[in-house]
Amino acid sequence: MNSSRHRLRIARTVAALPALALLIAVTGCSSADDGASVVVPTPDSKVTKLCQNLDKALPRKVDGLDRDDPGPRSALTAGWGSPAIILRCGVERPAKMLDPKVAHGDDPAAVGGRVNGVDWLMEKRDDGSYRFTTASRVTYVEFTLPTSLAEDRDSALVDLAPAIKKAIPVGIAD
Structure with a gap:
């Protein structure tokens, strides 16, 4: 694999990390978190x-x-x-x-x-x-x-x- 393609893959992976962190935070998933997590309704x-x-x-x-x-x-x-x-x-x-x-x-x-x-x-x-x-x-x-x-x-x-x-x-x- 040439070095420019390798750098591009690393850049894409690094760019995806904030989205993954957000997904984990929003869903409340964590191996150390045994507490319940729910979706809060949004009524009027x-x-x-x-x-x-x-x-x-x-x-x-x-x-x-x-x-x-x-x-x-x-x-x-x-x-x-x-x-x-x-x-x-x-x-x-x-x-x-x-x-x-x-x-x-x-x-x-x-x-x-x-x-x-x-x-x-x-x-x-x-x-x-x-x-x-x-x-x-x-x-x-x-x-x-x-x-x-x-x-x-x-x-x-x-x-x-x-x-x-x-x-x-x-x-x-x-």
């Missing part, structure tokens, strides 16, 4: 205010696990335990909410239900974890249960219901 100001109120009302413990919020810190996200139960407020409406198979109870991976006055869409994921999203509220709140906690799903729903009822009014999300 009205929904953000509701989510800030929810953050203040959330319990210190969910399913017996202490609150340990994920990074980046935000009033729109919360977490409990490790592996973490993750809550995100102000998320987009899940596509499954529009799926007629779900509405008719024909999708075993997604079902609706009500726990302590809060309506939920429950979706079982391929990895065995669950995602729950509020329904019939003026904004969507989702939380995910890791596979290791999926067996006792109802406890987390019961623990979160009072805060959601207090902070997120019943209604139709935009």
Whole structure:
């Protein structure tokens, strides 16, 4: 290989390093970082205010696990335990909410239900974890249960219901 081609490859590799560093920083990936990392929703100001109120009302413990919020810190996200139960407020409406198979109870991976006055869409994921999203509220709140906690799903729903009822009014999300 001639030296000018070799220098060009080195220059391209060096130029790609900032992009790789940014990717690692944005995704929160690090071999030394065991903390949870989530994508923070970006709702409008009205929904953000509701989510800030929810953050203040959330319990210190969910399913017996202490609150340990994920990074980046935000009033729109919360977490409990490790592996973490993750809550995100102000998320987009899940596509499954529009799926007629779900509405008719024909999708075993997604079902609706009500726990302590809060309506939920429950979706079982391929990895065995669950995602729950509020329904019939003026904004969507989702939380995910890791596979290791999926067996006792109802406890987390019961623990979160009072805060959601207090902070997120019943209604139709935009």
